[in-house]
Each structure stands twice: as structure tokens, then as C-alpha cells.
Amino acid sequence: MSAMAVDRGWVRVASVVLASWAALPATAATEAVAGRVAAGEMTLDGRFDEPAWQAAEAIRLTQQEPRPGAPTPYATEVRVLADGENLWFAFVNEDPAPERIAVHTLQRDDDLEDDDHVTIVLDTFGARRLGYWFQVNAGGARTDGLNVNGVTEDNWNGVWEAAVQRTPHGWTAEIAISIRSLQFSERLGAWGLNVGRYVARDQHSLRWAGITLDSDIFDLRRAGSLAGIEDMKQGVGLAIQPYALARYESASGGDRSGDAGLGIQYRFTPELEGILTFNPDFAEADVEEGQVNLDRFSLFLPEKRPFFLEGSNLFEFGHGLNIGDDGNLSTQFVPYFSRRIGLVEGEIVPIDVGAKLLGHAGRFSIGALAVETGDTDVAPSASLAVARAAYDVNDELRLGTLLTHGDPTGVGDNAYAGFDGVWRTSEFRGNRNLTVAGWYGRSSGDLAPGKADGYGVSVEYPNDSWYAFAKANEFGEALDPALGFLPRPGTRQYLGILLYRLRPQGGTFHWVRRFQFGGEYIQVEDLDGKPQSKELALLPFRMTTETGYYFDPVLLADYERLTEPFTIVPGVTIPAGEYRFNRLIVRGNTPESRPWVLEGEVSTGDFFSGTLRTTSLEIAWTSPDGKLRFEIENENNFGYLPQGDFIIRLTQLEAAYSFTPDLTVSTFVQHDSLSDETGINARLRWIIEPGRELFVVFNHGIQPQLADLGREPPTGNAVIVKLRWDSYW
Numbered sequence: 001m002s003a004m005a006v007d008r009g010w011v012r013v014a015s016v017v018l019a020s021w022a023a024l025p026a027t028a029a030t031e032a033v034a035g036r037v038a039a040g041e042m043t044l045d046g047r048f049d050e051p052a053w054q055a056a057e058a059i060r061l062t063q064q065e066p067r068p069g070a071p072t073p074y075a076t077e078v079r080v081l082a083d084g085e086n087l088w089f090a091f092v093n094e095d096p097a098p099e100r101i102a103v104h105t106l107q108r109d110d111d112l113e114d115d116d117h118v119t120i121v122l123d124t125f126g127a128r129r130l131g132y133w134f135q136v137n138a139g140g141a142r143t144d145g146l147n148v149n150g151v152t153e154d155n156w157n158g159v160w161e162a163a164v165q166r167t168p169h170g171w172t173a174e175i176a177i178s179i180r181s182l183q184f185s186e187r188l189g190a191w192g193l194n195v196g197r198y199v200a201r202d203q204h205s206l207r208w209a210g211i212t213l214d215s216d217i218f219d220l221r222r223a224g225s226l227a228g229i230e231d232m233k234q235g236v237g238l239a240i241q242p243y244a245l246a247r248y249e250s251a252s253g254g255d256r257s258g259d260a261g262l263g264i265q266y267r268f269t270p271e272l273e274g275i276l277t278f279n280p281d282f283a284e285a286d287v288e289e290g291q292v293n294l295d296r297f298s299l300f301l302p303e304k305r306p307f308f309l310e311g312s313n314l315f316e317f318g319h320g321l322n323i324g325d326d327g328n329l330s331t332q333f334v335p336y337f338s339r340r341i342g343l344v345e346g347e348i349v350p351i352d353v354g355a356k357l358l359g360h361a362g363r364f365s366i367g368a369l370a371v372e373t374g375d376t377d378v379a380p381s382a383s384l385a386v387a388r389a390a391y392d393v394n395d396e397l398r399l400g401t402l403l404t405h406g407d408p409t410g411v412g413d414n415a416y417a418g419f420d421g422v423w424r425t426s427e428f429r430g431n432r433n434l435t436v437a438g439w440y441g442r443s444s445g446d447l448a449p450g451k452a453d454g455y456g457v458s459v460e461y462p463n464d465s466w467y468a469f470a471k472a473n474e475f476g477e478a479l480d481p482a483l484g485f486l487p488r489p490g491t492r493q494y495l496g497i498l499l500y501r502l503r504p505q506g507g508t509f510h511w512v513r514r515f516q517f518g519g520e521y522i523q524v525e526d527l528d529g530k531p532q533s534k535e536l537a538l539l540p541f542r543m544t545t546e547t548g549y550y551f552d553p554v555l556l557a558d559y560e561r562l563t564e565p566f567t568i569v570p571g572v573t574i575p576a577g578e579y580r581f582n583r584l585i586v587r588g589n590t591p592e593s594r595p596w597v598l599e600g601e602v603s604t605g606d607f608f609s610g611t612l613r614t615t616s617l618e619i620a621w622t623s624p625d626g627k628l629r630f631e632i633e634n635e636n637n638f639g640y641l642p643q644g645d646f647i648i649r650l651t652q653l654e655a656a657y658s659f660t661p662d663l664t665v666s667t668f669v670q671h672d673s674l675s676d677e678t679g680i681n682a683r684l685r686w687i688i689e690p691g692r693e694l695f696v697v698f699n700h701g702i703q704p705q706l707a708d709l710g711r712e713p714p715t716g717n718a719v720i721v722k723l724r725w726d727s728y729w
Contacts, residue, residue, distance in 0.1 A: 123192025
């Protein structure tokens with residue numbers, strides 16, 4: 001509903017609510033109590049005309065960025081109610097210019113970072129490490145996820161709803177979170193809570209707890225507390241999740257087929273749940289966008305399949321193992337990488353049955369997974385298992401172990417055992433953040449000759465003025481976690497990052513929000529100490545303006561020692577040898593809070609024995625109400641080498657129209673010059689109610705979960721209709 005369409009009755013209600021709320025005392029400290037209300041008394045409409053809202057305690061948010069504690073024109077109040085089955089939140093967001101509120105999407109689980117939105121963070125275990133987060137933008141789009149040690153994952157889906165309204169004074173959001181979708185400790189008399197608001201056009205953040213520039217809203221160590229959550233009921237704790245699917249494929253002569261599967265979730269306690277799935281299908285998962293890879297190592301691509309995303313934060317191992325360059329240096333290591341399950345040599349392998357155990361028991365957190373894959377031409381059936389356990393020694397130190405067993409190819413024997421420790425504090429030198437971590441791991445089974453273990457340490461100082469990160473890892477040549485991601489065994493790897501961030505306070509650069517200066521150095525060497533790769537990245541300055549313009553030049557100096565030839569594209573092979581080259585990268589974009597957004601990057605300089613020039617341009621437009629969005633991105637790579645020239649072009653188009661936040665039609669189109677094929681994925685998603693959804697998917701020349709450029713694309717068309725219907729007790 002736009003501000004111009006607000007009826008007079010709602011204007012009167014909004015005025016009464018604002019006036020009555022302003023007359024009540026607000027919470028100054030970061031302790032709040034949820035008001036009690038009987039189940040069934042509330043109506044989710046964003047209007048707050050129930051008497052319980054008027055009596056609830058008010059939480060007033062404080063400016064966190066750019067000037068912590070300073071007065072703000074964006075007054076924000078939050079109230080919380082509990083009815084035994086749901087937590088209710090009411091946000092009243094004042095805005096002196098509501099016509100400038102930014103909304104770029106109405107889609108479920110879309111990125112809301114550039115929209116006006118509100119955030120709720122819950123710590124339901126009291127460990128200040130693991131929790132949930134929920135976001136709603138001013139158009140009613142919802143996204144949620146899991147939070148582990150301040151790192152967020154946005155692919156978990158809880159059972160919750162939201163309603164928003166535009167008012168002459170800003171906008172409101174009413175949110176109802178069902179307790180049946182949360183795990184929590186019954187021993188706690190209060191949960192950790194933080195709430196925040198973001199005003200996109202001014203890059204303006206407001207927060208309840210943790211308002212320093214060194215604080216992040218997802219940092220549970222800085223959260224406040226919410227009492228009044230006693231007697232929350234989850235019911236029996238049983239969820240039945242069946243699906244039915246119909247498929248038509250023209251490539252196989254117009255073959256029509258059907259399929260069905262079942263998921264079962266059961267809460268043994270409010271803190272511990274089991275999940276069982278039979279014949280899971282991921283036809284509705286987002287298509288993986290293709291990426292140009294000019295390096296000799298595989299790209300690290302994120303998981304998008306719902307079964308593997310559930311509770312994925314409990315399997316996190318170590319700290320900072322995937323921080324750093326993800327290109328030709330490949331300094332990443334993930335001992336359990338769920339994309340290894342169900343995908344073998346770029347082909348999909350069916351999963352017959354899978355089981356998970358997720359949760360907590362006192363200071364212990366537990367994650368366990370067992371999967372049986374089907375027998376195919378690509379790989380015989382395999383039994384795969386993963387187990388992760390961690391123990392919180394105190395609020396700062398966590399010790400854990402990770403075990404994996406099985407080979408996804410089904411032809412070998414493989415196991416991995418790892419141990420890690422992470423110590424983190426938000427009180428270093430007063431209120432600064434500091435993390436120190438270490439790990440050790442070892443493979444066993446059918447391995448190559450050599451050292452089968454690895455170890456490493458890392459230190460991170462993630463604060464506003466200074467950011468520093470350093471890590472050193474050694475990976476034995478026989479270290480081979482078959483269910484993990486380790487592109488460069490048999491190496492020692494060192495990485496260091498140092499950034500200084502300056503916020504001008506008036507003067508000549510009053511229009512700049514922040515400058516950044518610094519650099520990054522990476523070195524990879526073999527176990528004899530002979531360098532394989534080096535990279536020095538210098539950041540002369542990185543600038544973000546107060547209105548959101550961004551400019552970022554980077555100078556790169558690289559060294560590569562190839563021990564064997566490397567084929568970039570068919571017909572162009574780099575011979576073994578030593579190579580030194582320098583490159584310049586310049587990136588920039590217009591304010592992403594506006595309807596039109598332009599983002600560009602130019603990279604030029606040496607590339608092995610020749611030169612490489614890369615240009616990319618992304619243009620996006622969103623209608624004022626956020627319902628319609630177009631985005632087109634074009635990347636061109638021009639390589640000139642003695643071994644041959646090459647051109648790689650990649651064009652991607654995304655378009656989406658949301659009738660409501662629960663009904664969206666989206667299209668993704670991709671063309672690359674390597675395959676000279678065009679792939680199309682179109683999807684209708686209708687959220688009938690939380691946990692009950694209908695998908696209609698059309699694919700042409702593209703396969704979900706797999707988008708490697710140059711791969712032989714599927715022929716013909718496929719149409720899939722899938723209905724998921726969860727029931728809770």
C-alpha cells in the first residue's frame with residue numbers, strides 16, 4: 001500500500017497509536033519484557049489497534065551509524081508480545097520523507113541490504129554464539145537465517161509472517177514468529193535479543209543494543225535480553241513434510257513422470273531435533289549463476305538445497321578457513337562441503353534417504369548427517385556421514401571436533417577427523433573485537449602417499465577503524481577430505497590483511513562516509529618451502545560517499561609457478577614455468593538504494609605470458625513499489641597470449657514480478673560464448689502459507705545446481721510442478 005493510498009481511518013489509527021506510544025516510558029537499558037497476550041487475540045495487519053500493543057513496553061532505537069548515539073530524524077519504537085505460541089513484534093518507523101523509502105524487492109529470501117528494513121536477532125540458547133535472525137523490508141518482503149558467531153546464513157526458513165503499512169509518518173511492520181520453528185533452551189528465563197532498522201538512502205542504522213561502530217547487530221555477545229518468554233509451547237514437536245511433483249521433458253520424447261517424497265521432523269526436546277527425508281527433490285532451488293573461471297582451480301559455490309541448509313551453522317569448523325582470495329591462489333579449505341553430496345563429476349546423483357540430528361544439550365552443540373545416495377551410471381550407491389560436536393568451555397572459548405566418512409564417488413574409502421578451538425571476545429582493550437583460532441585435521445582411507453594431516457592458526461581483529469586478519473595453514477599432500485573442499489593439498493599457505501578505515505567529520509571531505517586504505521598479501525608454497533603463488537593487493541583508497549557512491553581501485557602484483565601446463569580455454573594452454581604479472585582493477589557503483597543502479601568493473605594488465613582485459617557492467621532497475629525488477633549483467637574477457645587469443649563473454653538477465661510478497665514470477669536467462677548456448681530458468685513461487693508452497697518451474701538448456709560455463713547444456717525443455725505441504729503438531 002502506498003502512502004497516497006492510505007485511507008483516512010488508518011491515518012486516525014496511526015495517529016492514535018503514535019501518540020499513545022509516545023506517552024509511555026521506553027526502555028533505556030538493553031533489558032525488555034515481552035507483554036503477555038492470549039492466543040488468538042492478535043490480528044496480523046500492521047495496524048497495532050489491539051489493546052495489548054498499547055500496554056506493551058516500548059523499546060526505542062538509537063543511531064548506530066554513522067554517528068553512534070547522535071539524534072536521528074528516524075525515530076523508531078519496537079514492542080514485543082508473547083502468546084505462548086508466537087512472539088509478536090511491532091515496529092513503528094518514522095520517516096520525514098516517506099516518499100523516499102527504498103524498496104527493491106518483494107521476494108521471499110531476497111537480499112534486503114539496500115532496502116529500508118528492520119531486523120530481529122534472537123539468541124534462544126543463551127550461549128551468545130548461535131541464533132536466528134529475521135528481516136522485513138518496507139514492502140513486506142521477508143528473509144531469515146541462522147547466525148553462528150556473528151556470521152549469517154540466509155537459507156534457513158522459519159515459520160513466521162509479517163505485515164507492513166505505509167503511513168504519512170513513515171511505515172510500520174508487524175511480525176509474528178512461531179515458536180514451533182525455533183529451537184530453544186527451556187532453562188533460560190530470558191533470550192538474547194537485538195532489534196535494528198536501516199534507512200537505505202542515508203546508510204543510516206539504528207539499534208537497540210550494541211550501538212558502537214565496532215558492533216554488529218548479528219554479534220550475539222552484544223545483544224540485550226528479553227524476558228517474559230516463559231511457558232512457550234512447541235506442541236508435540238512433530239512436522240510432516242510431504243511433496244508431490246509432476247515433470248515433463250521434451251528431450252526424452254515428451255516424457256511425463258511424477259514423483260513424491262517425505263520429510264519428517266521431530267523435536268526430542270526444545271533444543272534437539274531429528275530430521276528424516278525420503279527421496280528429496282530440489283527442483284525449486286535457485287539456479288546457480290555461471291561464473292567465468294580463468295584459474296586452474298575449482299570455484300567455491302554456495303549450497304542452495306534446503307535439506308542441507310537446515311542446521312548448517314552447526315557444522316561450521318574452525319575460523320577464517322574460507323577467508324581470502326577465491327581465485328587462482330585458492331587459499332580456501334572447508335572440511336565438510338555439502339555440495340559434494342549428490343553431485344559427482346558435475347552430474348546429479350539422487351539421494352534415497354537422509355537423516356539429521358541437530359541441536360544442543362547444555363554447553364554442547366551437535367550436528368550429525370547420514371545420507372544414502374542412489375546407484376547411477378556416474379557413481380554407485382554410497383553411504384555418507386558427517387558429525388560435528390562443539391563444547392562451550394565458557395562465553396569466549398569453544399572447542400569442537402568434525403568427523404566425516406564416505407566417498408561420494410562410491411568407489412573408495414575415505415574419512416576425516418578434525419579438531420578446532422575458537423576464542424573470541426568483544427572486550428579486548430575495552431570493547432574491541434578479537435578472535436584467535438586453531439585447527440588440526442587428518443584423513444584416512446584410500447589416500448595418496450605422503451602426509452595425511454593439516455593444521456593452522458588464525459587471528460582476526462574486526463573493528464571499525466582497524467581491520468586485521470592473518471592465518472597460516474599447512475595441508476599435507478595426502479590430506480583428502482572427500483566430503484570437503486581443498487583445492488591445493490601439499491602446500492603451506494599464508495595470508496595477511498590490514499585495513500585502516502577513516503570517517504571524515506566535516507571539512508573538505510564532508511561528503512565521504514568512509515575511506516579505506518590497506519592491502520592484502522597471500523603466499524602459497526609447497527612443503528619444501530618453494531613458492532607456488534604470491535599476490536600483493538594494494539588498496540590506495542576505497543571510498544563510499546554519504547549518498548552511497550562507491551569507488552575502489554586495486555593494484556595487484558602476482559607470481560605463479562606452474563609445475564604442469566594449464567588450459568585456460570580449449571586451444572589455449574599455458575606451459576609450465578614461472579610468471580610474474582601486474583594488474584589494475586577499478587570498481588564502482590551508483591547508490592544501490594535508488595531505483596536505477598549501475599555497477600561496473602574494469603581490469604587490465606599482465607596475464608601469465610600475455611595480457612588480459614576484463615570489463616563488466618551491471619544495470620538494475622526496480623519499480624517504486626518493489627514489485628517489478630530487471631537486472632542485466634555483461635562480462636567480457638579479452639585474452640592475448642603467445643599461445644593464442646581468446647574472448648569469453650557472459651551475459652545474464654534476471655527479471656521478477658511480485659504480485660504480493662507471497663506470489664512471485666521470476667526469470668533467469670544466461671548466455672556464454674564458450675558453449676554458445678542460452679539457458680532459461682523461469683519460476684513461479686506461491687507461498688500459500690508458511691511451509692506450504694507451490695512451485696512451477698520451466699528450464700531450457702540449463703540445469704539447477706550446475707552452471708559450469710562450457711559444460712554440455714541439457715537439450716530440450718523441462719516443466720516441473722511441485723507442491724509442498726507441511727503440517728505441524
